[in-house]
Amino acid sequence: MSFSPVNFPPLKNDLILRVSRGEKVERAPIWIMRQAGRYLPEFHTVRQHHSFFDICRTPELACELTLQPIDRYGPLLDASIIFSDILVIPQALGLEVIMEPGRGPVFPAPLVTPDDMQRLVKDVNVDEALGYVYKAITLTRHRLDGRVPLYGFIGAPWTLMAYMIEGGGAKSLHKSKSWLWKHTEASHELLQRITDVAVTFLVGQVRAGAQMLQVFDSWAGELSPHDFTTYSLPYIKQIAARVKEELTAQGLDQVPMTIFAKGAWFALEQLVDIGYEVVSLDWTIDPEYARQVTKGKVVLQGNMDPSVLYGGNDAIIETATRMVKAFGNSQHIGNLGHGVLPTVDPEALKVYLETVQRVSAEIRQ
Numbered sequence: 597m598s599f600s601p602v603n604f605p606p607l608k609n610d611l612i613l614r615v616s617r618g619e620k621v622e623r624a625p626i627w628i629m630r631q632a633g634r635y636l637p638e639f640h641t642v643r644q645h646h647s648f649f650d651i652c653r654t655p656e657l658a659c660e661l662t663l664q665p666i667d668r669y670g671p672l673l674d675a676s677i678i679f680s681d682i683l684v685i686p687q688a689l690g691l692e693v694i695m696e697p698g699r700g701p702v703f704p705a706p707l708v709t710p711d712d713m714q715r716l717v718k719d720v721n722v723d724e725a726l727g728y729v730y731k732a733i734t735l736t737r738h739r740l741d742g743r744v745p746l747y748g749f750i751g752a753p754w755t756l757m758a759y760m761i762e763g764g765g766a767k768s769l770h771k772s773k774s775w776l777w778k779h780t781e782a783s784h785e786l787l788q789r790i791t792d793v794a795v796t797f798l799v800g801q802v803r804a805g806a807q808m809l810q811v812f813d814s815w816a817g818e819l820s821p822h823d824f825t826t827y828s829l830p831y832i833k834q835i836a837a838r839v840k841e842e843l844t845a846q847g848l849d850q851v852p853m854t855i856f857a858k859g860a861w862f863a864l865e866q867l868v869d870i871g872y873e874v875v876s877l878d879w880t881i882d883p884e885y886a887r888q889v890t891k892g893k894v895v896l897q898g899n900m901d902p903s904v905l906y907g908g909n910d911a912i913i914e915t916a917t918r919m920v921k922a923f924g925n926s927q928h929i930g931n932l933g934h935g936v937l938p939t940v941d942p943e944a945l946k947v948y949l950e951t952v953q954r955v956s957a958e959i960r961q
């Protein structure tokens with residue numbers, strides 16, 4: 597069945613959109629990074645029969661997995677995020693990525709020297725290469741039936757550059773970081789090429805039906821403050837500005853944008869001024885400190901340590917309550933400080949969702 601990105605069912609829960617616009621709301625909305633994924637038994641049932649990237653490329657399957665946590669947790673989740681991966685951009689740029697069981701994503705032929713950039717596709721036709729994500733988004737908007745809004749997302753240029761050079765997840769990023777100093781010009785060229793694809797891709801996701809956008813700079817905290825300011829910040833700033841311009845140019849409505857620069861606590865003051873409505877925090881940042889630094893200029897998202905979900909219900913309730921109170925009745929979107937881990941008990945996550953919704957409502961009364 598094919599669907600068009602028109603006549604979407606009316607939204608029944610717009611809490612997260614209202615808080616992102618800076619409106620006062622009755623409680624904190626909540627969603628979870630990686631809420632569709634390996635901790636859910638229903639994910640493994642589908643995954644047994646299909647490879648990871650086949651699922652991403654098959655709108656029916658990507659839609660099904662996106663809906664799994666929404667079906668399971670019902671009103672305890674206030675947003676959905678399209679099932680895909682940040683590594684679809686390197687694929688669109690011409691690099692092969694395979695998902696190895698137990699190991700995660702692997703690039704059989706990563707970029708080793710700047711000469712390897714010749715292997716990248718020059719003028720990527722983003723809408724053609726990643727049109728399968730758009731189709732999954734459009735289908736999911738219809739199937740969600742307005743239950744919650746749908747996020748689109750990308751990986752930030754620095755994080756994607758690091759994957760493209762390291763060839764997958766890595767303990768230290770010395771290969772990709774060495775480019776920054778040895779091949780400075782080529783690094784900027786690579787970051788710019790990723791940025792150009794990212795802008796078109798995000799706008800395409802909104803055209804297809806995405807109602808919010810998140811940029812994952814998962815490896816931001818691997819950079820020194822100076823290098824983050826030089827090699828990440830200008831590009832994530834450019835992305836926010838150009839997406840907004842392009843949405844207007846194409847006659848599309850603006851959507852709230854979130855930046856998650858994991859580990860970049862040192863850059864918090866800069867992150868509020870680069871065009872994102874929401875700044876997502878990892879658990880190493882104290883919410884009260886974040887409120888002081890950001891001065892109400894952005895909505896804050898986060899940020900319990902995902903490992904607390906292994907600590908038993910008492911610890912989850914106590915930690916979540918403390919966190920919600922520390923964010924206060926300011927503009928807050930509940931989430932974890934990073935993605936939910938693959939071996940978490942889905943019932944433990946439920947306790948977290950319930951606690952954030954309940955306590956955030958209580959403190960707003």
Ligand SMILES: Cc1c2[nH]c(c1CCC(=O)O)Cc1[nH]c(c(CCC(=O)O)c1C)Cc1[nH]c(c(CCC(=O)O)c1C)Cc1[nH]c(c(CCC(=O)O)c1C)C2
Nearest residue numbers: 629630631632633648678679680681682700765812814935
């Ligand atoms: C947003 C998202 C991502 N991946 C997936 C989603 C789906 C939507 C959701 O959040 O529910 C599915 C998603 N992506 C993946 C899986 C597991 C695939 C499987 O084995 O079945 C799922 C469900 C595979 C994947 N993809 C990636 C890894 C990490 C590897 C490493 O650095 O060691 C892994 C393990 C790269 C990746 N992918 C993503 C990030 C950014 C968030 C983060 O920092 O965690 C990153 C770094 C983003």
